[in-house]
Amino acid sequence: MKELQQKILEEGKVLSGDILKVDSFVNHMIDPKLFMSMADEFKKRFGDKKIDKVLTLEVSGIGVAFACGVKYDVPVLFAKKTVSKTLGDDCYKSQVYSYTKGKTYDIMISKEFLKKGERVLIIDDFLANGKALEGLIDLCNQAEAEVQGIGIVIEKGFQPGGEKIRGEGYQLESLAIIDKFENGQVVFR
Amino acid sequence: MKELQQKILEEGKVLSGDILKVDSFVNHMIDPKLFMSMADEFKKRFGDKKIDKVLTLEVSGIGVAFACGVKYDVPVLFAKKTVSKTLGDDCYKSQVYSYTKGKTYDIMISKEFLKKGERVLIIDDFLANGKALEGLIDLCNQAEAEVQGIGIVIEKGFQPGGEKIRGEGYQLESLAIIDKFENGQVVFR
Secondary structure, eight states: OHHHHHHHHHHOEEETTTEEEOIIIIISEEOHHHHHHHHHHHHHHTTTOOOSEEEEETTTTHHHHHHHHHHHTOOEEEEBSSOOTTTOSOEEEEEEEETTTTEEEEEEEEGGGSOTTOEEEEEEEEESSOHHHHHHHHHHHHHTOEEEEEEEEEEETTSTHHHHHHHTTOOEEEEEEEEEEETTEEEEO | OHHHHHHHHHHOEEETTTEEEOIIIIISEEOHHHHHHHHHHHHHHTTTOOOSEEEEETTTHHHHHHHHHHHHTOOEEEEBSSOOTTTOSOEEEEEEEETTTTEEEEEEEEGGGSOTTOEEEEEEEEESSOHHHHHHHHHHHHHTOEEEEEEEEEEETTSTHHHHHHHTTOOEEEEEEEEEEETTEEEEO
16 A cells, blocks of 8 residues: 555654564554555455454554444454453453563453454554464454454564465455565565 | 433443443444544534644543544544553653552653644543543643643543543543442433
8 A cells, every 4th residue: 555655664663673663653643544544445455345343452453443443334342451340251362472572461352242253354553473463363263253354554574474374364455565674674565 | 422321321331349331332342433423522512623633542542532533634642551662762751540450550652742832632531530631631741732622431420530620721521421320320410
């Protein structure tokens, strides 16, 4: 998606350890107009697929998932990383290993909000090793919900997540795929 | 706001300790259509005030803040509760005491994203004692940004936050104000 790639080139910062900092429009400040355009783009790519629910993971996925929820006119469910007083015990739970943080954490959704046969669009901001995405897919499998598609804002194409998940047969659409970082610059696929 | 009150009566659950569980449309699953209507309502209430930026606090504030960002066509900044590799050191920081969790935590925004003179609309999902809101106001004060208004989805009117912050002269608009919980039922003001 040209508009997103342009924004990444203009405002993204490549940090050491292959980290792309896009705090100015994704991870700390959000550009709502761009996000609504991204949701339009996802809708175009997923064509006439029927979606009952958008599923994402707190925190950074919520903005773009919300935009998709508006476009599809369906509820947006965000998996939680921490237990809260209101979450209750009746949850689907999956474990996610974070390479960035070097530790495993739980992601959870309340069973009452994802039902058997519901058609789900999974949305997240970043895809690298794909561990968070696998966790979200696992939650859908536990609920016997049907993953119709997976929409990612920025995929690090040089890391294995995208290939693995596409290899499993999912329609995975990434709006920007980074081939590599070269001299501190982003090179798109 | 009638539509929101109706939804609270239909789907909200009153738990012990004066906790209102609205997980089905605010805190875990989001109803995008309702959120867009709430943003319209905020825009109506704040009238012709000019807004440059919407400020909220992760996690649950992001959805409604995003909806306001769409309606005002301005960026949405969400204050963070945890330090990340991309946040950097150049932050405004404020301390917030959480009565629910019984502890104090930091909220942070990157200095580059909130500038002197920017006109800010602060948005959050809940207002009870007002500590999170005071933290967000403090961040604006540190940045010398101008708080134009504060929009809250659900205010617990029987707790002191609303009165205190209105007493300081801020235009604070809450879409639903709860007067009390009575026999497990919500009574609106």
